[in-house]
Amino acid sequence: MIPRLLLLLALLPAALHVDAASSDLSRWERSLVTLEVNRQGYNHIQPWTRRSQTFQKSGVVIDKRSILTTADQMNDLLLVRIQKGGRGKWFSGKLLWIDYHANLALVTCEEDEFWDGMRPASLMSKIPLSGEARILRWREGKIDARKMEINRARVQVGRQTFIDLMHLELNGEAQGVGWGDPVIDGSRIIGLMEEQESGGALAVPSPFIRSILEAREKEDYPGLGFFNFYWQRAENPETLQALKLENTDHGVIVIQPLAKLGEESVLKQKDVILKIDGYEIGPEGDYQDPIYGRIMLEALGSRNRFAGDKVPMTIWRDGKLMEIEYELPKAEFEEEMIPDELFDQEPEYLIAGGFVFQPLTVPYLKSWGGDWQRRAPFRLAYLKQAIPTEKQEAIVILSLVLPDPYNLGYQDIRALIVRRINGRKIVHLEDVETALKSPQDGFHIIEFAQGDSPGKIVLDAGDLSNATERVLSRYGINNDRLIHRGQ
Structure with missing residues (x-):
């Protein structure tokens, strides 16, 4: 009898721990939801083709009638449905707002029945940078809680944008977690799952989310801005001496200030940035953030700052200390020579005699797979670094040739x-x-970039129209072009 009693006493703490964990998760049953997203997908090699795609992801109720999730897979939206409690009825949803650069979206449901019993969750204003966290999602009618270790905060290019943003790095087994899954510390959200990576995951941190949502409440949400310049460390004594700046242990050197077409940057090459928004910049380009600790300066471009904001900077220029204001340019895909994304718009194309012309875009390059930077044609992938100029704002390519007697001999050329x-x-x-x-x-004479082969092709202009109609009929293509005019 006594050995059995001792065994029960030994198991009691574990049982209490399980009950406590179960009770702790039960509060999330009224906040965590599943989203089923149906969206239009495109084949950027054959841009006239369409296909419907369906994804599931998580969302979390954050006020009386709003559900927060990431912007992942919410573009080109056809339908969104919402399920609460991990099983049962699906309710029709509606996209309220989306910011692709911030990777955030809000969804609602107009059916009052859905909101019965739902409870908003809260976003932490200051998050832990170490310790244990859990990633939540519904799985087979139960909340699955994946334990992770908080490693650090770090700045890197966002999943849905070309600008650098704050991320929360988590270590642990992330297999099976998905977009928009809330990352929690006890009863509050510290982030939303953005992507898996080797040995862990990255999350959008809740202080960043709070700042975006608060800005959205204002009448005109300006969107995110960013620092549009390249810099290097100010740690070489000879370089600092040449800039007449000695006895300093902080600052970075501007090596390439950039600006949108028709504008000029307030920064100049060889400026030394000493402070941004009151924060002293270290020689490695970092600063001491009150929430995130030592973090790279790019975070200051979106730390409670938005497009159009004028950020004060202390700089060293021509042997003098200066105070300037740097106006944050708006992050816009349309401003890039080779756009990173084409959200909520069909890909453009023009077919003439079987020759397919398209703008060069990153979605097109991604047709070569996740490792497109190495697998796509080098001359095209390299152009991703190009900066638009007044003479060359964009690039058009001959992407492929649909075989027809009209283009005989040219059918193998592409890209x-x-x-x-x-x-x-x-x-x-x-x-x-x-x-x-x-x-x-x-004749139609088409000339290609220097180094491309062939250098040019010559076509009979009189037969072009008939050849185009023949190609459209043969390949089942409805329209010979789709052009977004006036952009």
């Missing part, structure tokens, strides 16, 4: 940069359309 058609410089698809209206002596 070539188009420079001129019939003597007209090509920057946008509208230029292709216009140029094809003006053949030269009965």
